[in-house]
Amino acid sequence: MAEVVEVIIVTVRDIFQDEAGRRSRFSDEYKNLSALIILDKQDMIRLEAKDGQKLLVKNDVGSVVVAAKTSEDDMHPGLAFMYNSPWSNQLVSDNVCDGSIPGNKRIKATLSTTEENMDITQISELQARMQS
Amino acid sequence: MAICTGCSLLCEDIVATYENGALTHVKNLCRKGHGHFQAAFTERTVPMIDGEQVTLDRAIAKAAEILKSAKSPLLYGWSNSTLEAQAAGIKLAEKLGATMDDTSSFCQGILMERILSGKIPSCTLDDVRNYADTSIFWGSDPSSSHPRHLSRFSYYPRGEKRQKSYEEERTCIVVDVRKSATARLCSNYYFRVAPGGDAQFMEAILAVLEGKIPKVGDKKKMIELGSHLKKTKWGVIFPGPGMIDSLQDKMELFERLLAKLNEITTFKVIPMVGHYNMRGFNELMLEKTGFINRVSFKGGAAAHGPEHSALVAAKTCDAALVIGSDPLSALPFCTAHALARLPLIAIDPRRSLTTDAAKVVIPSAISGLEAGGTAVRMDGVKIKFEPIIDTNLLSDEQILTRIMEAI
Amino acid sequence: MVGAMEIYMLLPKTNCKKCGLPTCMAFAVGLLGREKKVDECTPLIEEKKYEAKLKKLREVMAPIENASETGLIIHPERCFGCGNCVVACPVNVAAEPTRSAVGLGPESEKVILRVEDGVVVANNLKECRRFGPNKTLCNACTATCPSKAIEFV
Incomplete structure (x- = not known):
């Protein structure tokens, strides 16, 4: 059984994801480039995950199911990256400190592999949560 | 020539060809800009009330009715609108006694305040091209966010005093939590910081500049950085969301760093503004109200404070108008949730999570492509543009004026 | 590769x-x-x-x-369209001292690299410094690419 891994998620930008979002926020292209978490090799091993493995990312604010992707960067175990999107924003707290900036850059969350039948969180699901 | 409103570089050398309602060929647009131009042909909005298509007149009348009956409406967005539309927005906010805020509120605002008040020295991007020998990207990754930044201004072009450019005369330094696309271009000058570690790194630079031993980082590399900064003739720092988010209420530390650097040599700062006219909104608000963002016009006079940030106002207001922005995608879940419960008016050329949740949707012309106007580049340079595609759609400015007339 | x-x-x-x-x-x-x-x-x-x-x-x-005679391969799917190579290419710089050299999009037909439809394209490869009897191992375009979208084989 793979471990539950704790990470700090930093949201970053990606030009391909940005381009896809400009064309459509509702396309599979945008979903596939947004619903991703980029992990260090060591964290991938701890999760027994390969690229494309669905992971449940969860914290006090919310949860999403996204696909894992191995980082091309040097070693950064415990540090994960997500592209700015409605998926990453499910995990961002609106509790702000004095600068009144939401904590997009230091999101604490846990990662675990999902049951086989769990799919990547759809944009329609995210919309339903917002409007509930 | 067209200009690109895809980001705050406002590239002016775009050659675009349209045929039969499609973009057929375009020169000089980056990948991001290309996506922006293609967006003119996908996911366009139509006037809607409660998800049903209506006439534009009815949508505008409904928007006016919602705003008029609200006790404390929020007018949010603005960074993707022309100066002309922003001016119309401020008039509307005054008339309604509304709260007005833009995207700078969550990011570049705390730096922009200091740039516009002169507390932190700034310059134009053309100065950077002509004079800069050191460009520091701190918590910013222009290759991903402003793709032509390095080629037009900060690293690769030849400038008046920099004919040998990147080969001999320019150095590019990256301070970031990850080895970004930009960091890969200057791997000898890449400094990795831990999330939230920017203040410590800043103190370490201050220490080496003062001849002390730095407390964090690779000491040898830090000392090398210190001597490089001392040798710099004309430097510039481009802070991005990474630095701002990490520093937050410690911005004084950045002021101290700039003051120290400027005792030794010349160092300027240009904030890496994302949206094409965020700076324009901040400048215009400052001129009209004395504050760059987070303003309430309730009771007549402009009041400023964190309680007027869109994050807070989303929870306290009773209606919201969102223009040229998709807060339901871009803001934290709880804020998106708070906005979605409101009677929401979305003025947007294109379908978004916000238009999907809106009670009233008003389609607008895309500025730069279908509507002309003026915008302020990230460095404060004003750029005027003309539309390149014919349209019957109203501009943001025209829509806001119509709403105002109906109130 | x-x-x-x-x-x-x-x-x-x-x-x-x-x-x-x-x-x-x-x-x-x-x-x-x-x-x-x-x-x-x-x-x-x-x-x-x-x-x-x-x-x-x-x-x-x-x-x-598909590689050109100079061995230049472009992977358009990786390209950011940033124009770093356009501005760095010494042939572009020599052809357009007031445009490509200073960061503006090229106008001249003599340049090798330009950005079209959001990605880089190459023309006039005979002018590339890696071509012909006096060839050099110029790598201005590959060294300035943030995404390995240009390669030489």
Whole structure:
């Protein structure tokens, strides 16, 4: 059984994801480039995950199911990256400190592999949560 | 020539060809800009009330009715609108006694305040091209966010005093939590910081500049950085969301760093503004109200404070108008949730999570492509543009004026 | 970029010499150097058992066969359209001292690199410094690319 891994998620930008979002926020292209978490090799091993493995990312604010992707960067175990999107924003707290900036850059969350039948969180699901 | 409103570089050398309602060929647009131009042909909005298509007149009348009956409406967005539309927005906010805020509120605002008040020295991007020998990207990754930044201004072009450019005369330094696309271009000058570690790194630079031993980082590399900064003739720092988010209420530390650097040599700062006219909104608000963002016009006079940030106002207001922005995608879940419960008016050329949740949707012309106007580049340079595609759609400015007339 | 060994693994490995070379490894090197074409390995084309290998070989060879005479390959799907290469290319700079050299989009027909439809395209490759008798190992375009969208083979 793979471990539950704790990470700090930093949201970053990606030009391909940005381009896809400009064309459509509702396309599979945008979903596939947004619903991703980029992990260090060591964290991938701890999760027994390969690229494309669905992971449940969860914290006090919310949860999403996204696909894992191995980082091309040097070693950064415990540090994960997500592209700015409605998926990453499910995990961002609106509790702000004095600068009144939401904590997009230091999101604490846990990662675990999902049951086989769990799919990547759809944009329609995210919309339903917002409007509930 | 067209200009690109895809980001705050406002590239002016775009050659675009349209045929039969499609973009057929375009020169000089980056990948991001290309996506922006293609967006003119996908996911366009139509006037809607409660998800049903209506006439534009009815949508505008409904928007006016919602705003008029609200006790404390929020007018949010603005960074993707022309100066002309922003001016119309401020008039509307005054008339309604509304709260007005833009995207700078969550990011570049705390730096922009200091740039516009002169507390932190700034310059134009053309100065950077002509004079800069050191460009520091701190918590910013222009290759991903402003793709032509390095080629037009900060690293690769030849400038008046920099004919040998990147080969001999320019150095590019990256301070970031990850080895970004930009960091890969200057791997000898890449400094990795831990999330939230920017203040410590800043103190370490201050220490080496003062001849002390730095407390964090690779000491040898830090000392090398210190001597490089001392040798710099004309430097510039481009802070991005990474630095701002990490520093937050410690911005004084950045002021101290700039003051120290400027005792030794010349160092300027240009904030890496994302949206094409965020700076324009901040400048215009400052001129009209004395504050760059987070303003309430309730009771007549402009009041400023964190309680007027869109994050807070989303929870306290009773209606919201969102223009040229998709807060339901871009803001934290709880804020998106708070906005979605409101009677929401979305003025947007294109379908978004916000238009999907809106009670009233008003389609607008895309500025730069279908509507002309003026915008302020990230460095404060004003750029005027003309539309390149014919349209019957109203501009943001025209829509806001119509709403105002109906109130 | 694919290596000779990877290409060799997709060949019949019989050293039949029908291609005119003594070994399959030599043929692999020939393919990589663009001196040989896939079709010259007749067993691979004619014998059904090599069908899967042939398909894979054509896939890996496609970018190499498309390379220009200077060996320049562009991967448009990786390109950011940032124009770093456009501004850095010494031929572009010499052709347009007041445009490409200072960061503006090229207008002249003489430039090698320009950005069209969001990605870089190459023209006039005869002008590239890597071409012709006085060639140099200029790498201005590859060294300034943030995404390895340009390569030389």
